[in-house]
Amino acid sequence: MSSVSQNFMKLFRGSSGPETIPAQGSQKLTRRSSGLGELSRLWESAEDLCILDLGSTSPANIRHFTEGGHRIYSEDLLTASTDPELLTKDEQGSIVLDSRKFLADNLVYPAARFDVVLCWNLPDYLDESLVKPVVGRLWSVLKPGGMLLAFFHTRDAGPDSPCHRFHIVGGDTLEMQKIVLRREARRGPTGAVHTAISDGFQLQRVFNNRHIENLFHDFASIKFFLARDNIREVLVVR
Amino acid sequence: MSAPASGLAQIGKSVFIKGELSGSEDLYLDGQVEGSIALKGNSLTVGPNGQVKASVEAKGVVVQGKLEGNIQASDRVELRKSAVVTGDIITQRISIEEGAYLKGKVDIHRTDK
Numbered sequence: 001m002s003s004v005s006q007n008f009m010k011l012f013r014g015s016s017g018p019e020t021i022p023a024q025g026s027q028k029l030t031r032r033s034s035g036l037g038e039l040s041r042l043w044e045s046a047e048d049l050c051i052l053d054l055g056s057t058s059p060a061n062i063r064h065f066t067e068g069g070h071r072i073y074s075e076d077l078l079t080a081s082t083d084p085e086l087l088t089k090d091e092q093g094s095i096v097l098d099s100r101k102f103l104a105d106n107l108v109y110p111a112a113r114f115d116v117v118l119c120w121n122l123p124d125y126l127d128e129s130l131v132k133p134v135v136g137r138l139w140s141v142l143k144p145g146g147m148l149l150a151f152f153h154t155r156d157a158g159p160d161s162p163c164h165r166f167h168i169v170g171g172d173t174l175e176m177q178k179i180v181l182r183r184e185a186r187r188g189p190t191g192a193v194h195t196a197i198s199d200g201f202q203l204q205r206v207f208n209n210r211h212i213e214n215l216f217h218d219f220a221s222i223k224f225f226l227a228r229d230n231i232r233e234v235l236v237v238r
Numbered sequence: 239m240s241a242p243a244s245g246l247a248q249i250g251k252s253v254f255i256k257g258e259l260s261g262s263e264d265l266y267l268d269g270q271v272e273g274s275i276a277l278k279g280n281s282l283t284v285g286p287n288g289q290v291k292a293s294v295e296a297k298g299v300v301v302q303g304k305l306e307g308n309i310q311a312s313d314r315v316e317l318r319k320s321a322v323v324t325g326d327i328i329t330q331r332i333s334i335e336e337g338a339y340l341k342g343k344v345d346i347h348r349t350d351k
Binding site for chain 2: 059
């Protein structure tokens with residue numbers, strides 16, 4: 001996997017922060033999700049649940065939950081992790097992200113607030129220095145018995161697996177849309193306007209089952225669903 | 239981007255206001271406001287250049303620019319594709335365009351007619 005810090009610096013050298021947009025004309029792929037199916041039984045039978053969606057702002061997801069009578073919180077942690085002010089140096093002088101500052105600005109909620117947290121593919125694409133602190137914070141903001149859904153790539157998916165955003169279209173069905181990062185347009189030295197379009201977030205690592213179990217070791221239970229598209233869905237209960 | 243209609247109260251993009259803003263007419267805001275905005279019974283539109291750091295209370299709210307603060311709209315909230323909103327939204331109805339950014343809660347409170 002490419003160094004996150006190297007990619008991060010490449011992305012930010014001489015420019016303002018990137019804007020996350022769906023790829024122009026990107027195809028929306030549909031996939032069935034066993035984990036989502038299990039969660040949907042919960043929110044279709046309960047009222048006034050508190051749900052945290054950690055993916056890109058999704059009008060579809062917001063509509064889905066508000067029409068179901070629930071409250072939804074939207075917080076795009078991947079985009080938040082690209083804030084240049086997070087860059088710092090560790091004891092070895094390597095560039096890392098400041099997890100304390102990240103958690104001071106993000107996921108700031110009272111304890112035991114949420115019934116459901118939708119992580120989607122966040123752990124696969126989030127910088128190494130943020131993964132464990134974020135999971136620790138998510139444990140604390142979940143209600144006892146609350147559930148968290150996350151997707152992990154298997155090794156067969158390959159290191160260039162694109163990062164997608166997820167839209168709930170109903171029941172156990174998701175629409176996936178590839179994320180493209182775009183820097184704001186800048187005028188170059190010749191006066192021409194350049195808008196750099198780069199690929200989306202890079203896959204940071206591949207978790208195996210043991211890594212996933214370690215990551216969620218503070219949770220009460222964990223369930224795995226293996227899908228045909230080289231995605232391992234994980235449903236954990238606090 | 240929709241331009242403000244004529245006859246609408248406007249705050250242009252060079253204007254900066256700090257304090258409590260209230261009124262009994264619709265407002266198009268394309269400048270900077272810090273504080274609070276109260277337009278009960280009327281609509282607020284934050285234009286594409288608008289930068290608002292304020293709590294907002296209005297009948298309808300349309301956001302094309304940046305808004306940092308909670309929104310309470312008795313009727314409807316619209317986030318256009320260029321909207322960047324950080325704060326909680328309480329309203330009866332909401333419309334969010336693809337591309338809009340929201341960090342916060344959406345809570346729908348429908349009133350019986």
